[in-house]
Amino acid sequence: MKLLPKDMYGELENVLGENNISQEPGVLDGYAWQPIFSLTAQKWIPRPAAVALPETTEDVQAIVKICNKYGVKFKAHSTGWAAWGGPSEEGELQIDLRRMNKIIELDEKNKYAVVEPYVCCGQLQAEAMKVGLNCHIIGAGPNTSILASTTSGWGYGGTGLSTGYGGRNPLGVEWVLPDGEVLKLGSPGCNAGWFSGDGPGPGLRGIMRGFSGTQGSLGVFTKCAIKLYPWYGPKEPKVDGVLMDVQTEVPETEKMFWIVAPSFEKFADLAYKIGNAEIAYWFCRSPLNAGIDLFIPRAGDRIFESKALRTMFKAFEHLGVALLSSESKREVEYQEKVLRKITLETGCILLDLTKTPGYGFWWWTMGVRSILTALTFRAGGDFLTSYGSPMEYDNAIKQAEVAMKVKQKFIDEDYFKDDMSDIGWGGIYEGTANWGHCETAAMFDRRDGRAEGRQRYLEESAESTVEHTLGLGLSNLPPGAWKIYGPKLFNYHLWQAKIKKAFDPNSTGDEEWYVPSIDEIQT
C-alpha cells in the first residue's frame, strides 16, 4: 500500500485537523469501491493513499498546493457515486467534499442558488420549491451532487425540456485550479454577485466543463451558482411513502400522459412537435419493458419468456411520458389540447395518467423528484448506460435503434438481463432547441465475474456511434475515451491536452477521465 510522504501527511493534518484526514486502510477502501462505470475485471479501483475532508475553499486550496509541493496527484469528489470520483492509481490523495454541504444563497428574484459540492439535488429542489422554483435533476437521481453534474459531468433529467441539462445551468463558479489558485468565473469574478457565468468577469465555461465535463480532472469546484426554473406545483408537497408506496395529491394544474408512438421516427417527430409548440414541463422516452424491470424484475423474467407477452409489450416500445405544468388551469388545458392534436398528427396513442389510480406516485417519483433510476439495481444489482449523445433528437433516437441491435447480441450471450433490448431513455432539451438525448441502459449482476463482456459491449457501442455517425456517446466514455474519439473528432483531445498543461502544469490533477497534458501525449 502506498502512503503519502510523512511530512505531507503532517502538513495536511495541520490544515484540516487530525479528525479530517485518514490513511487507515479500511477507511481508504471506502473510496476504492466504485462499481459504477468500473467495468474491468477488478472489483476494486485503486486505493488512495489518504483521504482528506476539507470544510472551506481555503482548505481545498491548501490541500491542492500541498499536493503540488509533493508531486502527489489528487482526485476530488462530492457525493462520490461512480468510478470517476476515485483515484486512477494508488498513492493519490482523495478529497472528499462532504463537509462542504451548504446552500449559501437562494435568490428567488434572479432564480439561482449558490451551493457547495455536497448539496444533493433533492435538497436544493426541496428548498427551491418553497419559493416557487425548481432545479435540473439528472437521471441518476436526486441523491447526486447538483454542483458536480453542473460543473463536471454530463447527464439528462426528465425536466430537460424546461430546465436544460447540467452543463447549461452553471452561473458564477468558484474553482480551485489544479495548481491551487482560486479562479472565480463569471460575475463573482469581479465581485458582482453570482448571477452570470460569462461576465462581467472571466467567462471560461467552455474550458471549465466544455461538452461533457472533466469529471473532476481539472481542479476542484468549491461553489457554483445553479440556474433555477419556475415550479408551478405546491411549495411544500405532502407526500406519504418512501418509494414504491408513494402517494400524494396532485394539483389539477399538473397533468401527466403516456404517449405511445408507432415507430422510432414517429417518436422523434412527436418530440419535435412538443418542443416546437413550447408545451410540457417534462418529456422523456421511457419504454414499458424498462418499467417492468424497474418495478417487477422477477415477474419480468417470466414475462419476457413469453413470446405473446413480448409481442404485447413491443407495442409499447416507443412510450414517452409528458408532464404538463402551469400556474394556470387554462394554460394546462391549452397545452393538453395541443398535445392531443400532436398525438393525432403523429399517429400516437395518448393515455391520461391523471385519471389513473395512484397518479400521485408517477407525478412525484418520476415527474418531479426523479427517483426511479436507482430501481434499475433491482433487476441484477448493477447497471450501465451507453450512447446518449446530446444532439438533434432524431439522431438521439437513432442511437436507441442502433443500440437495440448491438445490445441484443450481448443479451444473447447472457452478459445482460433480457429486457427486450430497447430501453433507450431520454428526451428533448429546452423546447424549440430540437436537440435531445437518448441513452441505453443495460442491467446485470456484476457478481457473476463476467466484466469482460460488458467492457466489450461499451467498446462496440462506441464503435457503432462512429460507424453510424451518431455523435460522441457521452454514456460510452470510458477512461481514455480520447484515444477512440479524438482522432475521429478533429483531434479535440489535443486542444484539451493543451488546456490541461496550461491549467495543471505539474499534472497534479488525476486526468484518467479527461486527457493527459500535451507533453505526455506527444511523448
Place this chain on the structure above:
Amino acid sequence: MSRLAALKNDMEGCSRCSLCKWIPMAQIKSWRFAKVCPSVDRYNFHAFSGGGKMIIANSILEGRSELNEAISEIIYKCQLCGACQVSCQAYRDDIDLADVLLALRAKCVEEGLILPEHQFMIDSMKREDNTLGMQKCDRGKWADGLDLVDVNTQEVDVLFHAGCRFSYDEDLRDSVRNWVVLLRNSGADVGIAGKEEACCGGRAFEIGYQGEMRNYAEDMASRVRASGAKLLVTPCSDCYYTFKYLYPKNGLDLGVKILHTTEYADSLIKENKLRPKKNVPMRVTYHDPCHLGRRGEIYKSGWSGDNKLLRPVKFKQTGNMGIFDPPRNIINSIPGMDFVEMERIREYSWCCGAGGGVYEAYPEFASWTAKDRIVEAKATGAEAIVTACPWCERVFNDEIEESGEDMKVYDVIDILAMSMEGK
C-alpha cells in the same frame, strides 16, 4: 462459513450510491433535515455510513485491511438505528445492510476488540441480569406499593416486562408505573416478574455478544411459560424489537403474543375501554424510537436461499411494518393536543442517539445525535417531544439538561395519564 462471510454477496451488491446517508429521496422536505445516518453525518468518512461499513466488511474478508481498533471504533460509532437499511432497501432487493452491521460487531467480539464500556454491560448482565450495573435484587422496586401480581407465584393472562432502563431509571419511574396501572385498570389480569425479571439480551446481541442473547431468550421463554401468560406487554422499545425480531430471526420462539404498551393502549381506546377526557393543551411532536418503529417490524421468516435477487419482496425487512400509528393514535385521542410531525418520521426517523451501545461507549456522540433531533422538534414549534422508549427519553433528557434547551420530554403514558380522570 462465518456470519460475515455469508453476507459477502450483499456487500458486493453495494453500488456506493450513498442513498444510505439520506432519508428516502421522496421524503426530502428541506436542506436541514435530509440526512438520516448520525454516524456518517458526525464523522464524515464514507466508512461511517451503512454502505461504507459494508465495504469495510468486504475489505476485511478479502484481507485487504485488518479489523483493528480504529476500524472497530467506526463499527461501534453507530447506533444500529436501521435508517440506512430502510433507504437502501427502498431500491435494493438483495442487500440486508443491517445484518452486515450486526455481523461486523460479532466479528469484533470474536477478535477480542471489545470496548470497556460494553464489557461492563456484559459483566453486569452476567452478574445482575441487567445492562446498567445495578443490583438484581433492586429490579422490581419500581413497582413497590402497586400490589401487582407476582408471576413467580401466580399465573396471569398478561405478563408485563418492564426492561432494564424502566426498571432502574428513577427519573422514568412514574411512566412505567402508569403503564402497568393502565393495564390493570383496563381489566387485564396482569403480573410482573419483579426482581426475577431479567434483561431480554437484545443489547448483548447488538454489541456483538450474540451467543449471550440465547441464554436470556431461554430464560424469558421459561418465565413466560411458567406464568401462563397469553400476552407479553412491554413499554420498552428495545425489548420489543428483541422479542419481535431478534428472537425469531435466531430461531427463538416465546410462544406468546407480544405487544408494545402503545399498541395495547391504542386498542383500548379503539374499543372505547379507555377514554382520555381531560384537556391537555400542548403542542407536541412524536419521535419514533428506532426499535419500535422501523426495527420493530416483525421478522419476516420463511425464505432461504443464496441468491437474494430471487427473494420475494415480501421477505424484505423494509421497516414500514413497525409500530408507527398506535402512539400517534393515542396522542390524537387526547383532547387539546396539538400534534405536529417532524420532517423525519416513521421508518425514516432520525435516531435519538442512544442505541447500539453508543450511549454507554460514546456519550458525546449520543448527545450530538439527540441534539439534532431536539433541533428538529423545535422547528415544528412543539413544546414537548413525546416518545415511547425509555432509552430515547433518557438521552433526550440528558441532552436537554446539558444544553438548557427549552423542550420537555414525555413518554406516551405521561400525556395519557394527564388526560385521564382523577390524574
